Amino acid sequence: MTLHKLSIAVFTVLHITFYAQSKKEMSALIRNEFNFAEKQYRFLMKSVPKDKMPQSYNASENRLVTRDISWWCSGFYPGSLWMIYEQTNDPEIKAEAEKRLALIEPNKTFTRDHDLGFMMFCSFGNAYRITKDPKYKEIILTSAKSLSTRFRPGMQAILSWDKMADFKGPVIIDNMMNLEMLMWASQNGGDQKIREIAVAHANTTIENHFRPDYSSYHVVDYDVNTGEVLGKKTFQGYSDSSAWARGQAWALYGYTMMYRFTKDQEYLDQARNIAKFILNNPTLPEDKIPYWDFNDPKIPNVPKDASAAAIMASALLELGQYTNGDEKKTCVEAAKQMLVSLSGEKYHAKLNENGGFLLMHSTGGLPLNSEIDVPLIYADYYFLEALKRYKDWYLQ
Ligand code: GLY
Numbered sequence: 001m002t003l004h005k006l007s008i009a010v011f012t013v014l015h016i017t018f019y020a021q022s023k024k025e026m027s028a029l030i031r032n033e034f035n036f037a038e039k040q041y042r043f044l045m046k047s048v049p050k051d052k053m054p055q056s057y058n059a060s061e062n063r064l065v066t067r068d069i070s071w072w073c074s075g076f077y078p079g080s081l082w083m084i085y086e087q088t089n090d091p092e093i094k095a096e097a098e099k100r101l102a103l104i105e106p107n108k109t110f111t112r113d114h115d116l117g118f119m120m121f122c123s124f125g126n127a128y129r130i131t132k133d134p135k136y137k138e139i140i141l142t143s144a145k146s147l148s149t150r151f152r153p154g155m156q157a158i159l160s161w162d163k164m165a166d167f168k169g170p171v172i173i174d175n176m177m178n179l180e181m182l183m184w185a186s187q188n189g190g191d192q193k194i195r196e197i198a199v200a201h202a203n204t205t206i207e208n209h210f211r212p213d214y215s216s217y218h219v220v221d222y223d224v225n226t227g228e229v230l231g232k233k234t235f236q237g238y239s240d241s242s243a244w245a246r247g248q249a250w251a252l253y254g255y256t257m258m259y260r261f262t263k264d265q266e267y268l269d270q271a272r273n274i275a276k277f278i279l280n281n282p283t284l285p286e287d288k289i290p291y292w293d294f295n296d297p298k299i300p301n302v303p304k305d306a307s308a309a310a311i312m313a314s315a316l317l318e319l320g321q322y323t324n325g326d327e328k329k330t331c332v333e334a335a336k337q338m339l340v341s342l343s344g345e346k347y348h349a350k351l352n353e354n355g356g357f358l359l360m361h362s363t364g365g366l367p368l369n370s371e372i373d374v375p376l377i378y379a380d381y382y383f384l385e386a387l388k389r390y391k392d393w394y395l396q
Contacts, residue, residue: 026336027395029343030387034087037358037384040349041084044356045096051103053077056364056374057355064355069104072115075123076381078104082126083384101127101136108142114160116147117178122381125184137188144185144194147178151197155222157204158197168230169222173209173247176202176254183261202258206270208232209251214273215243215294216251236365242295248278249311256318271319272327278312279334287341288334292363303372306347307362307379313338314386321393332394339390342383349375359383 044064048054052066053074067073081097084090100123107119120143128136150158152169160172179198186195208220208229218234237244255271258264283299284290289309296302316335320328341347347361354360357375364371 022336023395026339026390029340030391030395033343033358033387034084034384036351037080037084037380038088038090038093039351040356040358041081041093041096042090043352045092047356048077053100053104054356054377056371056376057357058374059355069107070110070112072113072118073377074104074107075119075121076377079122079126080377080381080384082123082130083381083388086126086130087388097127105139108139109146111146111149112162114147114150114158114172114175114178116143117181118378119143121178121181121184125181140181141185141188141190144181144190147182148191148194148197151201152222152224154225155204155227156200157222158201159224160219165235167219167221167233169224170219171201171205171209171222172219172235173205173216173254174250176205176258177250179254180257183258187261198258199262202255202267205254206266210270214270214277216247216274218244218247234367236367238293238296238367242293243277243281244293245290245305245308246292246311248274248290248294249308249315252278252319253311253315256315256322259322260318268322271315272323275316275319275331279330287344287346288337289341289347289361292366303363303366304361305363306342306359307364307376307382309338309342310359310379310382310386313342314382314389317386317389317393335386336390339383339386 044054047064049066053069053071054064054077055067055073056065058065078097078100081093081100085094085097104119104123110116120140124136124139128140152159155169157171158175159169160175161170164170179201182194182198186192209216217232218237220229221231221233223230233240234242234244237247252271252274255267255274259267259271278284281294283294289304289306291299292303292305313335316331320331323331342359347359349358349360354375358380360375361373362376362379363373364376366372
């Protein structure tokens with residue numbers, strides 16, 4: 001064998017060994033995580049009041065923080081339960097998931113803000129995907145119709161909030177996530193107008209929400225009647241001109257998801273550019289768990305946001321499905337690093353601790369002095385979704 005052939009053979013063996021080990025390790029990590037989640041959520045279940053949803057945990061008071069069903073996060077707990085049930089077949093987890101769906105069903109006609117996609121698709125969407133029960137589909141279709149009533153033709157976008165601070169026609173980047181329910185509904189028996197609304201919203205957001213480096217503003221304030229942009233602001237970020245970490249995660253996930261439904265190259269390119277902004281950002285730590293805002297000048301002495309990492313990991317795994325070569329590898333390896341970090345001691349709860357949540361160290365609204373460095377239900381949700389995606393797409 002020539003030296004050249006020998007070196008190719010050695011490289012091939014090393015390459016295969018690396019991926020084989022890595023696959024084995026990831027497979028074990030994912031299995032362990034779902035087994036842990038089953039036990040941890042059985043613990044969480046015990047302290048959730050019948051008429052409320054779990055949101056976070058106040059460690060100093062050893063108190064579960066809960067919210068009403070109209071809070072934007074009410075779908076994440078049932079959605080997480082469904083994903084845990086899917087992997088473990090635990091009947092108690094399923095029974096709790098069904099109970100929680102029944103509790104939030106009245107949200108299907110809720111029209112007071114834009115969050116219905118989070119509330120009804122993360123919950124009933126998973127339930128329908130797993131059970132194919134037609135009653136869940138009907139609830140999703142009704143919810144999509146309700147959400148579509150918030151579309152304002154003058155601004156070619158869905159109005160995020162009715163009244164908030166001094167905003168006139170606020171649209172927040174988070175709103176991209178609610179389009180998933182609209183796109184799904186339009187492909188599953190819903191009105192085609194619903195699809196047009198989602199596409200119009202995504203196009204308006206590409207036009208107005210992004211800076212030249214593909215970071216996103218949090219809030220764009222519109223004149224509701226004319227669509228004139230009145231201001232580009234923040235509500236939860238460090239400043240109007242900063243890149244709030246979770247906002248970047250919503251943007252990445254949103255455009256990747258829109259590409260899934262439309263195959264529109266513009267959406268894919270947007271997602272690829274957002275991914276580059278995130279992954280090449282000099283403040284992104286080695287463990288790939290971002291600080292709460294990429295532009296907080298006090299980095300590294302500021303809180304992290306594990307929820308942003310979980311959302312980014314899930315989105316990057318999907319983006320990996322639509323990219324090739326080095327770009328695909330970068331997406332998948334970064335997502336893997338996020339999942340490995342989140343599963344490690346620094347971010348991961350111990351059994352029967354952390355109020356029953358899986359992850360620690362998320363940040364909800366730092367400038368609002370709210371939910372700083374705490375567990376958050378949606379961090380758990382997107383962590384579980386990312387684990388499932390890794391298993392389905394990269395371990396088969
Ligand atoms: N959608 C609200 C948030 O991300 O905090």
